[in-house]
Amino acid sequence: MKIAIVSGKAEGPTKLNAFDNALSEAGIGDVNLIKVSSMLGPNTELVPLPKLKPGAMVNCVLSEVTSKKKGNIINACVAVAIGDRLGCVVETTGINDNEEMIKEEAINMVQYMMNKRNVEIKDLIVETITHTVENKGSVIASVVYINDDIIE
């Protein structure tokens, strides 16, 4: 199994467009996202996001906050733990929270999930993104599952 980890932030004229712009900034704006729950296969490999086919059906874990409250500090975070037998992903979000706290929360939860499954963490990757809303703003962090069908 191959995954890419991406994030993006953007403003837009509506909440939907801000969200869409954040996805585009992250490189996943031109595909169909199918949200899945957060488990990885054996020895998952982290790769750079390849160029995706427009309209492809792409499985992902998505952490998202979109807000239209000026001055709101919005955070999205994904924590990825990779192991031999399997891996786990946790997503967290925050509004006016401390970014370190959101990150810590994700790390703690993903470590707990791996411990509970008796799988040693070989690699732990955390991606966070923060944005201060100007008008209508959005942040996204995502783990994208990559397979040959979706690559251009």
Added chain:
Amino acid sequence: MKIAIVSGKAEGPTKLNAFDNALSEAGIGDVNLIKVSSMLGPNTELVPLPKLKPGAMVNCVLSEVTSKKKGNIINACVAVAIGDRLGCVVETTGINDNEEMIKEEAINMVQYMMNKRNVEIKDLIVETITHTVENKGSVIASVVYINDDIIE
């Protein structure tokens, strides 16, 4: 890529059954719907909804409102913009809103998405449906992604 655009409205003895009846009225009641986020491939073709296999896994964009408040006017809308390189879909909904406004909102957002991607709109299709709730009512509008696996 082929898509069909459908809509339906219905009443039912429970909110879930009203929703289910609206899906059936739209012709997509007998399949499993997997909600995806709203992007189309190059030169997407609009086709009439084919007969789908019962229980097939069907990707779709779904706009839905279900309400049990008698007299509520409920709207569901999807706007579809088709282009050379890719296309976009936006869904909007309303409760006691002006149908034209809901439609306009969807069109504006989908036009913005296409402009942002520098893709010319070759075709713009909007589907709206409105229902006045009698007891428990539901409206749905959907863009259904069609492939050979799901056709009977």
Added chain:
Amino acid sequence: MKIAIVSGKAEGPTKLNAFDNALSEAGIGDVNLIKVSSMLGPNTELVPLPKLKPGAMVNCVLSEVTSKKKGNIINACVAVAIGDRLGCVVETTGINDNEEMIKEEAINMVQYMMNKRNVEIKDLIVETITHTVENKGSVIASVVYINDDIIE
């Protein structure tokens, strides 16, 4: 089409971890769950849950309640009606509701769905699970769609 029906309940240090533990207890903790809407193919066969590949993409109907209110009695229920031409699934949940009522509600709705489609019910299976929250607790009941790709 083959399905397995499973359920689980658990406590955890956070709501997410309680939910994850409940999925693990049900045997579906190590896969990616893709939520689908609730229709079955012709003559669907009920099978025991096979060993699933870690990280596999698994379609399911999922009924879930997670609560951090000590003493809350939480219920999850799925009702499955199997017929010749197709089948239907309904999920219900409750907090401090009577378990029998949650069950009855699911059965009534699934019977209505089958009647509406003029399909005779050949088999009706109901799975319920109840848990009294100690600290942070979760219950899940799920209909898991089984295919060769996801079996280890």
